[in-house]
Amino acid sequence: MAKITYIEHTNKKHIVEVPSNMSVMEGAIQNNIPGIDADCGGSMACATCHVYVDKKWFEKLKKKDEGEEDMLDMAYQPNKFSRLSCQLIVSNELDGLILRMPSKQG
C-alpha cells in the first residue's frame, strides 16, 4: 500500500492510497483521477498513461524495462522525468510518491 499524490496539469491534487501490486495507472483509473487515459489498458502499447515523476522520486523508481523508453517517444511532451504509469508497480517503498500528469495524453 502506498499513498500517491497525482497532480493534474491545473495543479489540482489527488491523494489516494493505492494497494500494492497495482500499477500507478490503475490507481488513477480506479479512483477516477483524470489526466491518465490508458487507452491500451496497461499493455505498454499506447503511451497515454504518461506521467512526470517528481525529481526526488524519479531515481528511486525501478529502471525502465526495455520498450518503455521506446513507447515514451510517442508520449505527449515527454521530458527526462517521464514514465509510463502502467509500468510503475505499487509497493510499500512507493509510499509518498508524487507525480504530475501532462496537459493531455495525445
Next chain:
Amino acid sequence: MISTDVLIVGAGPAALFAVQQLGLLGLKAEVVDNLDKVGGQCSELYPDKPIYDIPAISECTGETLIKNLMKQIEPFNTNFHLNERVDQLAKEGTKWKITTNRKKVFIAPSVIIAGGVGSFEPRKFPLKEAEKFEDSGVFYSIRDKKYFDNKKICIFGGGDSALDWSIELSKNSKVVLVHRRSEFRGTSKNVETVNKLKKDGIIQIETPYQLNSIEGDNKIKAITIKDDEGKIKKIDTDYILGFFGLVMKLGPIAEWGLNLDKKHIPVNTESFQTNKEGIFAIGDICTYPGKLKLILSGFHEGALAARECFKLARPNEKYKFEYTTTSKNIHERLGKKYI
C-alpha cells in the same frame, strides 16, 4: 447507396466475430474501418505479441488471431470498406443512414459500433502553431514525396517511419532529423544507414531535442528546438514532418448523440444496445457494470447484439436459437454438408 442488415464500425476481433454471429443467423454485414487493414488493435498495436487468454487457444499472436477470425467468416463473403471512416449517422425512417468520409452511404436497420477506443490518428506536435501550418508546412504522413524535392525538411521521431523518410528524402532534399533522445528505436539497418548518412554530411542529426517553436507567417521559415536543459537551437526549414505513431481518438462517434462515459459508450447487457434503438456497441468501446476489456468479452457482446439485430432486420420472422452442431440452416449458411 448500399443496403444491408447491419453496418459494423470497426474491423477488430469483436467486429469480425460479430460478422460470424450475424452470418450464422443469416444476416449480411458490411464493415467499415479507417485503418488500411483488418484487425484493429491486434494488427496495429501488437501483431506479434502473444495473447494467452483466448478460450481454447493457449497462445497466439494478434496477427494469427485475426487470420483465424477472417477464415471463420469466409463463407459470408463480407465486404470490407477499409481506409474509410464513418462520419455521420442519421435516422431515416425506421433505419439508419450511415455516411463515410468518402461519401459512401449505407442504409441499415442496425449499426454495431465495435470501434475499440476510437480511430487511430497520427500523434501531433503539442505546439499551437503546428496546427496553423498543418497540411501546408507541417505533415504527419507523406502522400507525394516529390512535394519535398529540393527543400529544407526537419523530420521528428525515432522510429522506422522517421528513419525511412529521412533516408528517402535526403536523396533530393536537405534533411535534419530531430529526436528527443540519442537512441533511435528503428531497425539496426535503418539506424546504421542514418548514421552513415550523417558521417557523409548528407543529413544532420539533432538529439536530444524537441520542437520548441515555429517561425513564419504564411510559410514556415525556421523552427527552434530545445533540449531538456533548456538549450535552444534555430534551424531554417521549409517543412516539418512528425512521426510519433498513432493515438486513438473517439472522433466522429462523439457526435452521434450517444450517451458517453469517459470515451466509452454505456450499453445494456442484454443486447448491448446504446441509448438509441438499433445502435449497438461492443468490444473495448462499450461500458457497463463489470465490463472487462478482454477480446473474449467482445465476442460475447457481439453474439448477443447479433440476436437483437436479427429482430430489427427480420421483424416478421421469429428468432429461433440454434446450435451450430445440429442446425441445417446454419450448415447451409456455412456451406457445409450435413448428415
